Amino acid sequence: MNVAIYICLGAMLAFGFLSVLSRNLINAAISLAAVSAACGVLMYVLGAHTAAIFEVSVCSGLVTVIFISAVSLSNGDKQSSAPEKRAHLLPIILIAIGGALMIAAVLTGFTLGSHGPVGSAASFDNVFWETRQADIFGQMIAILAGASAIVVFFKESEKK
Amino acid sequence: MLIAGLVLILTGCFELIRTRHMLKIIIGLELAIKAVSMFITLGGWLNGNMPVAESFVVTIIVLEVVVATVLSGIAISIYHKHGNMDIRSLRNLKG
Numbered sequence: 377m378n379v380a381i382y383i384c385l386g387a388m389l390a391f392g393f394l395s396v397l398s399r400n401l402i403n404a405a406i407s408l409a410a411v412s413a414a415c416g417v418l419m420y421v422l423g424a425h426t427a428a429i430f431e432v433s434v435c436s437g438l439v440t441v442i443f444i445s446a447v448s449l450s451n452g453d454k455q456s457s458a459p460e461k462r463a464h465l466l467p468i469i470l471i472a473i474g475g476a477l478m479i480a481a482v483l484t485g486f487t488l489g490s491h492g493p494v495g496s497a498a499s500f501d502n503v504f505w506e507t508r509q510a511d512i513f514g515q516m517i518a519i520l521a522g523a524s525a526i527v528v529f530f531k532e533s534e535k536k
Numbered sequence: 537m538l539i540a541g542l543v544l545i546l547t548g549c550f551e552l553i554r555t556r557h558m559l560k561i562i563i564g565l566e567l568a569i570k571a572v573s574m575f576i577t578l579g580g581w582l583n584g585n586m587p588v589a590e591s592f593v594v595t596i597i598v599l600e601v602v603v604a605t606v607l608s609g610i611a612i613s614i615y616h617k618h619g620n621m622d623i624r625s626l627r628n629l630k631g
Contacts, residue, residue: 385540388574392544392567396551396560404563415570419593422581427593431573434597439566439604446559446608450615469550470543477539503587504594511591515598522602529609 380421387414393470405443412436426500537578544571558611558621562604569600 388411395407416432419425480486498507505512544567551564573593580589611621618625 381537385537388570389540389543392547395563395567396547401559404560408563408566411567411570415574418574419577422577423586424577424580424590424593427573427577427590427597430594430597434601435566435570439601442601442605442608443559443562446612449612450559450621470547473546474539474543477542481539498587500587500590504591508588508591508595511595515595518599518602522605525606526609529613 381418384414384418384421387411388418401447402444405440405447408443409436409440412439537574541571541575541578544568544574556623558607558614558623561623562607562611565607566600566604569596572596 391407391410391414395404395411398404398407412431412435416428416436419431420428548564548566548568548571551567552561555561555564573596576589576592576596577586580586583589610626614625615621618628
């Protein structure tokens, strides 16, 4: 289990750096999809099965399709993707921060703890549909707002 | 996991600061949100209360998709109007 967790974390970090450092937007979108897939596997290993399925299907699939559609609609937008001068500093800074955090964790004896006792016997269905109903209404409102926004944007661009 | 999540959040924030391209800004935002989702899952695992953590993560995923979709729509609108996806073009908005 620990090996799977470390592999997923390493994949998330590697593809995260790649998505940030990549100058090609398609490569960045695909790297972000790989981060989502690794995050989904991590969630599955930790026991969040439903969230893992959502993560892989929605974040790794739908969001990637949205990005690639946006890139294709803008023809890659090569004007704005000029090379940034500070990009080469990113891995050095982040590795330094990660190393400093690891050293601090070792020196202070920080441990994450172990898997805690099961707090409630309620299943995900009970919690999601009965206890967290306000979340469902919020999600419905957010989805409707997003759909309305997209309709308005494309209607305006068609008029022009 | 905490360190990896923090580094991912910093990566996303660094991207938000570094670039002015709207799609890259969305990518940075998504990276940071993924790390937060991972933290919530980890909290549920440590706490032994995974169903609540899962419901929060599902809510975050839905909101993440809505944010990505709306921001992509804004980026495409900016591209049609100004010919680029520079975030500074938003300053020219009126109304």
